[in-house]
Amino acid sequence: MASKRDYYEILGLGKDASADEIKKSYRKLAREFHPDVNKAADAETKFKEVKEAYDVLSDDGKRSTYDRFGHVDPNQGMGGGGGGDFGGGFGDIFDMFFGGGGGGRRDPNAPQRGNDLQYTMTVEFKEAVFGKETEITIPRTETCDTCHGDGAKPGTKPETCSVCKGSGQQEVVQNTPFGRMVNRRACTNCSGTGRVIKDKCSTCHGAGKVKRQRKINIRIPAGVDDGAQIRMTGEGEGGLRGGPAGDLYIVIRVKSHEFFEREGDDIYCEVPLTFVQAALGDEIEIPTLTEKVKLKVPAGTQTGTYFRLKGKGVPKLRGYGQGDQHVKVTIVTPTSLTDDQKDLLRQFGGMSGDSAATDQEHHESIFDKMKKAFRGE
Ligand SMILES: [Zn+2]
Ligand SMILES: [Zn+2]
DSSP states (O other), X not given: OOOXXXXXXXXXXXXXXXXXXXXXXXXXXXXXXXXXXXXXXXXXXXXXHHHXXXXXXXXXXXXXXXXXXXXXOTTTTOOOOOTTOOOSSOXXXXXXXXXXXXXXXXXXXXXXXXXXXXXXXXXXXXXXXXXXXXXXXXXXXXXOTTTTTSOBOTTOOOEEOTTTTTSOEEEEEEEETTEEEEEEEEOTTTTTSSEEOSSBXXXXXXXXXXXXXXXXXXXXXXXXXXXXXEEETTOSSXXXXXXXXXXXXXXXXXXXXXXXXXXXXXXXXXXXXXXXXXXXXXXXXEEOSXXXXXXXXXXXXXXXXXXXXXXXXXXXXXXXXXXXXXXEEEEEOOOSOOHHHHHHHHHHHHHHGGGGGOOSSSSXXXXXXXXXXXXXX
């Protein structure tokens, strides 16, 4: 393995380069060699070389060590990088172009938004239709009230980790037969948090967050359907170091109903009709979501016919109005007839003969259609 190139040489600068010149040169070269932009085979290697040079030369402590001793193992007591660090990866090219040299690595001390939570809630069919106010209890992580999330005993503050200088990462350099390997890993002194808490908060033991069973009031709007999500801003897990809380998403599952079926804002149901009611016509009572209503079934109604009850459906979730209720009638054939009933039906059959089911209307009855099919029409 060839000896390492001089860091100043890599950045094309002299030993007396100012911090500004180092930064400018680094940004220029990093753009040039960033693997997202430069597809040359050695771009990645060059990018890493440039980055490593910058990591050292942009840090006053590391730079003076380098100036005195040349290349040393950064694991031997050298801290992490400064503000312009790109972390272990390549960093986000957009950060570099637009963000003014910010890094891909997240600052472990930056405020962190809490996680979103999801809660699945099963409601009764009618609760979804009419809405409901309810209370749920969810386990969630909240920001510790005692220390306001920094994990330190009130009156004290977490200190920046002296090993990683707050970056939360350590470089591990190994000299292998194949060359020098640089790996980054979470700082062992601070477990990657970048800070050390001497006096831990007694409530959260330094975590900055606590687990709680939290009761939350929920208003389920009238008209929600199965699979709907209700978002409750800020009711998710607490943020860290002053970050905002996440959101809570409530996923609604609607139980099925034994009589009503729902499709969007419309309700469907099926009612039985005797063949006498269907033949002679009748007024029947139909249950709706709110009340009983009367439905006139005309004489000669066929099985499978739908009737519409306007406005008896589900309230529209957005906007005004309601869906409809659709009533399907099914004609039930009698099964246990008395001898008298059988006689009457035989008489009826004899009287009507083939025309028993012939429609008085102009449209073809299903019997006509079937006869045609038998004749091969
Ligand atoms: Zn605490
Ligand atoms: Zn550390």
